[in-house]
Amino acid sequence: MMKSRSDQPDETTVRHLDLADTDDALALYAELTAGPTKFDPHAFAVVLQHDGTFVFGAERDGQIIAMVTLHILPNVTWGGRPYALVENVITSAAHRGKGVARQVMQTAIGAAWSAGCYKIMLLTSQARGAKGFYEAVGFSDDNKYGMTLRRS
Numbered sequence: 699m700m701k702s703r704s705d706q707p708d709e710t711t712v713r714h715l716d717l718a719d720t721d722d723a724l725a726l727y728a729e730l731t732a733g734p735t736k737f738d739p740h741a742f743a744v745v746l747q748h749d750g751t752f753v754f755g756a757e758r759d760g761q762i763i764a765m766v767t768l769h770i771l772p773n774v775t776w777g778g779r780p781y782a783l784v785e786n787v788i789t790s791a792a793h794r795g796k797g798v799a800r801q802v803m804q805t806a807i808g809a810a811w812s813a814g815c816y817k818i819m820l821l822t823s824q825a826r827g828a829k830g831f832y833e834a835v836g837f838s839d840d841n842k843y844g845m846t847l848r849r850s
Contacts, residue, residue, distance in 0.1 A: 710798060712805045715753040715765060717743055722762035723755070726788040750780075754805045756789075756798045764789040764798040768806040770813050782810035784820040787828075803835045821846065 715723060724737045745751055750771060756764040769783040784806055789799045810818045820837065821844040822828045829839075 710756050710758045710763070710801060712754055712756050712801050715746065715755040715762065717746065719755060719762050723753070723765060726762065726765055726790060727786070729791060730786060730788045752806070752809060754802050754809070756802050758793070758798075763793045764802050766799075766802045766806045768809055770810065770815060773816075776816040779814050779816040782806075782813070782815040782818040784818060787820075799831065800835060807835070819844075 720739045720742050723742055724739065727737050745767065746753060748769075750769060752768045752770075754766050754768065755762040764787075766787045767785045769785065770780050771783060773779060773781050784803070787799060787803065789802075807818060818837075819842075820832065822832055
């Protein structure tokens with residue numbers, strides 16, 4: 699049976715974010731963090747300008763509704779192939795559960811593989827309940843421990 703137009707998902711485009719996306723990005727960061735929710739736009743500009751760092755965003759109706767940061771890092775092992783780190787995967791609460799995060803993650807994963815990375819790493823909070831999502835897009839915690847050290 700063919701879906702009617704009203705059953706089609708809204709058109710979403712995933713692209714590199716730039717400085718013009720700062721306000722939308724800062725609003726998404728505010729949804730992500732349990733800490734302070736006021737962010738310096740300059741900090742986002744620094745991330746965008748950092749070599750090897752890419753911020754991908756899902757845009758719908760002129761608004762960024764999800765994003766992910768991908769860091770591609772140089773490496774000595776594995777024949778000098780780089781590795782990638784995924785950070786700050788965020789989807790606006792109004793758009794969760796609609797496959798948008800999967801789209802930005804697949805874009806980031808594709809970019810890492812295209813850059814020759816031999817692995818992609820991420821950490822996720824145990825309290826957020828996102829582990830199943832990351833497993834569904836291919837991540838595993840079978841052979842590594844994720845640990846953090848935070849400055850007090």
